[in-house]
Amino acid sequence: MTLLEVNDLSIRYDTGDAEVHAIDGVTFSIDRGETYGLVGESGCGKTTLAKSIIHLLDHNGFIESGEVWFDGTLPHWEDENGDPRREIVEDDRYPVRDDGMTDLAQLDTEQIRDIRWRNIALIPQSAMNALNPVYKVGDQIVEAVLRHEPHTPEDEAHQRARDLLERVGIEPDRADDYAHEYSGGMKQRAVIAMAMACNPDMLIADEPTTALDVIIQDRILDELDELQKEFNVSILVVSHDISVMAEICDQLAVMYGGKIMESGPKTEVFQQSANPYTLGLKNSFPTVKDEQTDLVSIPGSPPTLLDPDDECRFLDRCPFAVEECRSSHPPMYDVSAGEESRRVTAENPQIHRSACYRVDELETMRTEASKEETWQATTQNR
């Protein structure tokens, strides 16, 4: 069942003279209980995309167009089952669809606050610094609980904070400690416990393990996995680390220059990669235990996204570029049709899709992309 449906979303940052097209016409959807990964290099828009869902953009960022349908609604629009009331759904003034999904993009600042944490919680990028140093860790969890469930008795909220901490492997008594008394791994766990405080349907984990050492990272990933099984929560993970993604995601979207270049079930994206960018990325990523091959980098550097031209965003660095790529950025094509040398636009955002005009020449591209000369040729042409 679909929990989140993002349709043709575009986000801009206003820099005064020009606009940064941080996200451009992105469509994807997340099912309940699923882990969805957004992977890409710095500046590709992955964090912007994740944060825009709950309106946490910087002050100059705004949603230009598009919809963010979420299965869940504001508390005062709900009936006793938690579904939106009939009159709300039927009234056109409310951004609620017939199937009960709410368009988060249309909510105002006050309204989105009821969604944050209660329905969608964020595990921020620098979780190490996300805790308030002058409040006890337990009290910070209690604060979140009381904000969203004001009728909870205070001692019950405190008990809940302790249970949550214990659930993520921290001694309940440590709830009375301050953040500086926690180690790095414990802070990360505490932030995860905090995100789970109101039993959300979805977690947004922004680089959840980036600042952590491998052994701690290993345990946090294990922890997220268990939480997901236990509470059936969906997780939207944002990371630049492909190997972390390979491990935890069910579905994956590879982003570049504000666009999704390739997306689909994890194994298909990794094993039958169809987009030149994904193929290049795989060439440049070392493995620890597999056979060692020479790494090949993608020449050039990512685009700036300041009022970009209408051509394919990867054009400048792509060894497979043809004339058509200059016309406009390619739509998402169905990869399984591409395997049969057909070019069909993908309607379902959950299937394996690739934004590339040459999707019908997969075999050639894959063979060529595995050769080092292919990528070097691009450098010399420029």
Added chain:
Amino acid sequence: MASDDPEPIVEVQNVSKLFGTTQGVTDRLLGRDPTPVRAVDGVDLTINEGDIMGIAGESGCGKTTLGKLLVKLHEATHGTIEFDGKDISDLSKTERNEFRQRVQMIFQDPFESLNPRMTVFQSVMEPLKINDIGAGYQDRRDRVKQVLNDVGLAPAEAYLDEFPKELSGGERQRVAIARALIVNPDFIVCDEPVSMLDVSIRAGVLNLMKELQDEYGLTYVFISHDLSLIRYMCDRTAIMYLGNVIEQGPTSEVVMNPKHPYTEALFDAVPEIDPEAERHRANVTGEVPDPRNPPAGCRFHPRCSNIIPPEGWAGSQEAFRRVFQFKSRVLQDDLDPEEATENAASESTDAILERGLALELPEEHSLDAEASRSIDPSVLDLPADAERTLREAAERLLEGDFEAAKAEVEDEFESICERENPAVREAGTQVTACHLYEEEAGEPVAPGVSD
């Protein structure tokens, strides 16, 4: 790329670096002795000419400090470092100048290591000026152009007058490499040289470093927390933990056939990009202890999966590992009787045993019936006298007499791992500091140790 006849270029002997050895005001007022951080502690390391030596470990293990010791950015507190046969702490002025030219360092963050007010040309030329190399402006300018071309910033003319802010991360790091190379060094310490760069750019810088090694005949030390980069780059690798080098050897052997339990855990923890790869989770407990007050004996023993039972231990190693954990928890006041007995179904001493013996491990390494920080002691083959001691201690805890509880366990369950800091010994092609390996033989000797 190792030469056939390895010749050591750097020899590190028993080097330690202590920080915070001076007394602060509060220490002086309270009459306390300073407790220094032992960032690097008794490290022996040999780096052969033409090698890429990797230094890996978690943050705080001392790898960057060791790197800085090698280029004389820190002075060693104890021990000697010899470069090309000469002790670097005892150089004359001319020797020191020569050393500064032959040894270079590349820093982690190219966004910070370049002066924003100097053009690429000025930045790269500066080392020539300092070392008084080159005959006049034109010669130096030619050398700068040459080295910029070598590091892939071609055509050099296009980059000479750029400021760092006009360059991308990959280009900046190439400028930093050019700065190191222009004085024609023999030995370069690279401290996380690509960790600030994006994946698609990183590979280019790494390959460049490999190419330049051949071209300029360089020896590298490559410091990184990223084990897959170490694997890709290095001929030999040293793994550090809390200031000690605990294992070193040929990289592929260290990765694929690790000897030290910490090395094994470290590599197990790295996620694999192949979604179908079978991966084990790291079999360690707890977190890295405070380097001001490191554990006695082997520094890894409180977290180690292979801790060695004393002679005459009748149970299994797994049982001993848990008993040892129980003991440590009692000694560190980490076992709270109230908390253990709260919500517990069983008798209170049992409840304490159930809590105290349980390890927090990933599912694949924990025993059956070991879940949510509690274990049924009957699944462990605890020797009867051991169980008696544990119960005594648990009784004392319940009575609130923590000192008596400590006295119960203090002299029991002694492992060689907590008594003696293991000397470095050979194990296969590696050398490692672990009691599992006999001083001369390479086979595990402890009873009950599984792979």
